[in-house]
Amino acid sequence: MRLLSTVDFKVKEFFMDIPRYAILSHTWEQEEVTFQDIQNLDIAKSKAGFRKVMNACARARCYHFNWIWIDSCCINKESSAELSEALNSMYQYYEDGAVCYVYLSDVSGEYHPRNEKSNFRDSRWFKRGWTLQELLAPEFVVFLDKDWERIGTRWSLRDVVSAVTGIPVDVFEGRVIDEYSVAQRMSWAAFRETTRPEDQAYCLLGIFGVSMSPIYGEGGVKAFMRLQQEIIRISDDRSIFAWVAVPPTEEELNEQWQNHYTPPARKDKPRGLLARSPYEFRMSGNVQASNVELINNKSSYSFSNNGLHIHLPLNPTSSSSRHSGKDIFLAHLLCQSTRGGSYLTVYLRKTSGHQYIRCYANEVFLTSSLPALDNVRELTVREHLVTGRRVRTSNTSSAAESSMSQYDVELLHSARDFFHRPSQGLEHFFRASSIYVRTISVIALNASSFGTIQYESQKTGDSFGIIFTHYRRRQPSLLIPDQNLIQDLSIRGDTLLGRLNSGDCIMVTSERRGDLKEKMQIGYLAKDNPEIRLWTGTLRLPDLGIMVPSRLSTYSFDYHLKFEGIFPPDPFGRIAHDMAYVTLFRPHPDDSKECGYHTSHLLTYRWDDSGLERIIHVAFGLQGSSVWTDVVVQDPHSRETSEHVWKSYLDSGSRTQKRLWGNEFAMSTRIEYYESYSVTAGIQRTNNLQLGDYLLCLNIQRV
DSSP: OEEEETTTOOEEEOSSSOOOOEEEEOOOOTTOOOHHHHTSHHHHHTSTTHHHHHHHHHHHHHTTOSEEEOHHHHSOTTOHHHHHHHHHHHHHHHHHOSEEEEEOTTOOTTSOTTSTTOOSTTOGGGGBSHHHHHHHSOSSEEEEOTTSOEEEETTTTHHHHHHHHOOOHHHHTTOOGGGSOHHHHHHTTTTOBOSSTTHHHHTTHHHHTOOOOOOTTSOHHHHHHHHHHHHHHHOOOGGGGOOOOOOOOHHHHHHHHHHHOSOGGGOOOOBOSSOSSGGGGTTOTTBOOOOGGGGGGGOOOEEETTEEEEEEEEEEOOTTSTTOOTTEEEEEEEEEBTTTTOEEEEEEEEEETTEEEEOSTTOOEEESSOOOSSOEEEEEEOOOOOOOOOOOOOOOSGGGGOSEEEEEEEEOGGGTTEEEEOOSSOGGGOOEEEEEOSSEEEEEEETTOEEEEEEEETTTOOEEEEEEEOTTTOOOEEEETTTTEEEEOOTTOOEEEEEOTTSOEEEEEEEEOTTSOEEEEEEEEOTTOTTHHHHHOOOOOOSEEEEEOSSOSSGGGTTTEEEEEEESOOTTOEEOSSOEEEEEOOOOTTOOGGGTOOSEEEEEEEEEETTEEEEEEEEEEEETTEEEEEEEEEOTTOSOOHHHHHHTTSTTSTTGGGSOOOSSOOOOEEEEEETTEEEEEEEEEOSBOOSSSEEEEEEEEEO
16 A cells, blocks of 8 residues: 655655554645645645645644545555555555544534534535545544544544434444344435445445455446345345335436326336445445345355345235235345334335346335244345445554553643643552643553552642553543542543543543654633533433425325425434434523434425425424324415424413423324315334335325
């Protein structure tokens, strides 16, 4: 691999004895510095992207890294062989880096990321395909704002990052991603985009531990199907088939309507068992890996020129099913959903002999019990084709073999009121050299020693200590007198928080350096600081998740309803071209508007009725244990905005009485009559795989 010198910006290639290096994760912008540019500094400095290179190197150099890897200027993209090697090795590059700097060029550090006013969650970095592996692979990740100021780390912001990405917080606490099902890992990429369509597959190679040659020009669908075939070679996890097809676009529906004169919602396009894009796994975040032991030696499957050969338990559809038929079967994937423990089944249609195709591919049906396993059939599912990660390597530099460890401890400006208080009577317990200055202390330890450093406030009298050991034994701990409180920095942890006796908080952060030393910074948060709760708390999970439609199910209105948006914005939700997912919270006394814990939302649709526009608002929310819905139809010239309508349902609003009150969780339906139409909105539990357990049904009918 090639590395960039943080001192003179020269690129050097390493094959063995790769030095300890930092790595940069960023989103590409105009005039990035390429491998060809960096060969001539005069040319490189003339590019707008050189400032990013310069600041990344400065940050790394400040933490004693002599080398850094930056994709834009460390890969020669003019060489197809080198590009192929880099794409297949990139996960490893990020995994082996000592620290990953995530530069968020569109984020201001003015507000804490847990504050609703922060634009941290809206960063473009969280929406790009390649940055997914750059979030998952490194052991240590630091987020930097547009001014290169530290925002926090993946560890300290793990709850926020989980809410933004949909990735379980356990991943950021050290759980190995291989323990998650194929479907779950695919779902993490569902809402991410890439510039080249093929990169939707290539950016997932490291996450699944497979390799394949990039073929730009083959198309995104073909590349993604090739990826799934590579995964099938090394995994028998059948959750890879637990996907929901993307509904046809409005243009496709119009074309079907004009060519076939049949209701577009009834048109079913046959598929195989492989998905066409990561987006088709958008509903699969709760799908567990399949339990293939249930069918023992029939668990393997293979792919050939006539389709996928697999053993599946098949059951005929019941006569009461809306998809019943003598040639239609429910095929059980032997997977369960973590939400309710339901089992996943897909619809297959028999075409001839042992040949099947998947039908009703926009549904994965959930059943409450394990299917009978006495009807496991060997079959072939035809595909309509379009024409192992390595173990983390240790650093080989001589510094990595050092028997000494050293911490540089710095008091930040907020903690300058504290002074070092010498430890009493502990010197004979450890062999450590300590050099103390007012703001910086240096602790050096050998493998068999430990050391302490204590601080006391001149104003409040608060005191605390930090206990240090050698890196190889355990991470530092925070000790607060009279509270018997010891907090450890876990293996992947990097932030300690402790409440002092005065009620104020102390925060100790750790960041790696290139010389194998550890930089510790101590900050102080007063108890009357309005953001202290954001630093010391975590985001709580929504109480209810609801899927909402992007268009009506009534055929005559399918092409005229446009989804306008959600108010207030839902930081825990998802919005895509064919669906939206909205979350709700039950009222809680500790809730803060700054965190986006909303008990109600307003959906807005624009309805074109034969050239006459109408605006439909659907309000819904939680009140205690009850759920309520209401519908408002407006003329588009109405001065009442979405915000005004939403506020009218609050306690002091004009529509407060339209909410339901009760002690039991109840589904509700509201009907608004407008001229010769009735607009109906209701919330109901669904038996299909989706985000959340509930579905908002919206319909318009003539009366």
